[in-house]
Amino acid sequence: MEKEMEVLSNQNLEEKEADFHAIRIVEGESNWSTLMEKKRKQKPRLLRKSEGNISCCIFRVPQSLVEINKKAYQPHIVSIGPYHHGKVHLKMIQEHKWRLLDTLIARTENQGVCLDDYFKAIASKEESIRECYSEAIDLNSNEFVEMMVLDGCFIVEILCIVGKIVQNDPKDPIFNMRWVFPFLMRDLLRLENQIPFFVLQTLFDMYMTSLDKEGPSLAQLALDSFDYVTERPTEVLQRYYNVKAVHLLDLFRLSFIPQSKGSNEKNYLRDGMKDSVSTTIPSAQRLHVAGIKFKPRKSDSISLLDIKFDNGVLEIPPLAIDDSISSFFLNCVAFEQCYSDCSKHITSYTTFMSCLIRKPSDVGFLSDQNVIENDFGTDKEIVRFFSNISKDVPFDFQQSYLFKLFEDVNEHCRNKWHVRWADFKYTYFNTPWSFISALAATFLLVLTMIQAFFAIYAYVLPLSPH
Structure with missing residues (x-):
């Protein structure tokens, strides 16, 4: 009987305890709030608050783009700046940086400008330089300034040699081995491989002043050196010798932006058009069937991005696509996605080309029209390139400088008379x-x-x- 009463009392006790939530206070856990306080106050390092500022202009490429084409964003033989600093596979050119720095200092020391002067000039700008990077840099002050001076002087010396400001050693392996220089110049135009332009300008001004020479500006030297990619005439490049760029990639990008009327990006959307806006156009061959003629827009004064559509004729400046221009396009698109204070001209252009090129036959057709010169690979590889470059890229089409052109092309295609007349000509006069x-x-x-x-x-x- 006593055992039964004990069992019943235990059951009643368990039922009562079930109506409440047990709270355990474990010794040592009272400092959680302190730990949480530290974490709440900790500043982000990988995507800092300063990234929203105009001063922040050098970014890690978004992972969504890296997954599509990692090789296009990673330096192959030289690291510039902190993001790839110290990587083993870039050691070869890293050793030559010191050699070129020694050559540069040997020229300027005779004029009273020594290595300490370069270090002091850059050290005074350290905080501003760090603010240009979207990630916190894990280098102390001395290491950071040394990297900036070494990389900056390396670039200045390379540009002065290419621009024939100084005489080059004919046995210099950087210039003597044909495969090195193209890879080096391509690496200097990768988004993650940049240093601020004002760092280069500071070092360049000190260098030229010490040599007591009057010569081209840094922007002119850089544009002339990098233009082996497209080989544009001097009268085109000289329009951009005074542009304000945030780094070398931005400088070369700006030199492709048309200066013609109507090429600026703004909101072209008119009232009542919001429901009818199309963010694409048919492929090249479908446009041809719809009666649109393709014509290469050949002129020494025309920018690569200066596309024109008038009276059913689409005029496109010829594009010679190869590894260099494709790498440049990819890094420009990544930069335009990250930097809020720049236009999206390259993104607009590559989106336009990705619309035209849907199949290998589109590449063949544009080649026949002398619009594309394929130095890249197979026609299928070009299709894949333009397809990938527009993937996972948020793009406000209403702000595009090509918005009106898209509307005019689509309006032409919606006109049944144009389509029927083109079909008649194709059937009977092809x-x-x-x-x-x-x-x-x-x-x-x-x-x-x-x-x-x-x-x-x-x-x-x-x-x-x-």
Whole structure:
């Protein structure tokens, strides 16, 4: 009986305890709030608050873009700046940086400008330089300034050699080995491989002043050196010698932005158009079937991005696509996605090209029209490139400098008369044989009509009164 009472009392106790939530206070856990306080106050290091500032202009490429084409964003032989600093596979050129720095200092020391002067000039700007990077840099002050001086002087010396400001050692392996220089110049135009332009300008000004020489500006030297990619005439490049750039990639990007009227980016959307806006156009071959003619816009004064559509004719400056220009496009698109204080011209252009090029046959057609020169690979590889470059890229089409062109092209395609007339010409006048067949059919039709006329006339004439 006592055992039964004990069991019942235990059951009642368990039922009562079930109505409450047990709270355990464990010794040592009272400092959680202190730990949480530290974490709440800790500043982000990988995506800092300063990234929203105009001063922040050097970014890690978004992971979504890296996954599509990692090789396009990683330096192959030289590191510039902190993001790839110290990587083993870049050691070869890292050793040559010291050699070129020694050569540079040897020239300026005689004029009273020594290595300490360069270090002091950059050290005074350290805080501003760090603010240019989207990530916190894990280098102390001495290491950071040393890296900036070494990398900056390396670039200045390279540009002065290419621009023939100074004489180069003919046995210099950087210039003597043909494979090194193109890879080096390509690496200098990668987004993650940049240092602020004002760092280069500071070092360049000190260098040129010490040499007591009057020569081209830093922007001119850089544009002339990098233009081996597109080989534009001097009269085109000189328009951009005074542009304000945040780094070398931005400088070269700006030199492609058209200066013609109507090329600026703004909101082109008119009232009542919001529901009818199309963010794409048909492929090159479909546009051809719709009656649109393609014409290479050849002129020494025309920018690569200066595309024109008028009276059913789409004029596109010829594009010679190779590894260098494709790498440049990819890094420009990444930069335009990250930096809020720049236009999206390259993104607009590559989006336009990705619309035109959907199939290998589109590449072949544009090549036949002298719009594209394929130095990149197979036609299929070009299709894949333009398809990938527009993937996972947020893009406000209403702000694009090509918005009106897209609207005009789509309006042309919506006009059924244009499509039917183009289809008629394609069917009957596409080849000499189809033209001859159509002409013969027309001739037979006319003869048949004449024969019918005289047959009727001969039948009706006898019945007529004389």
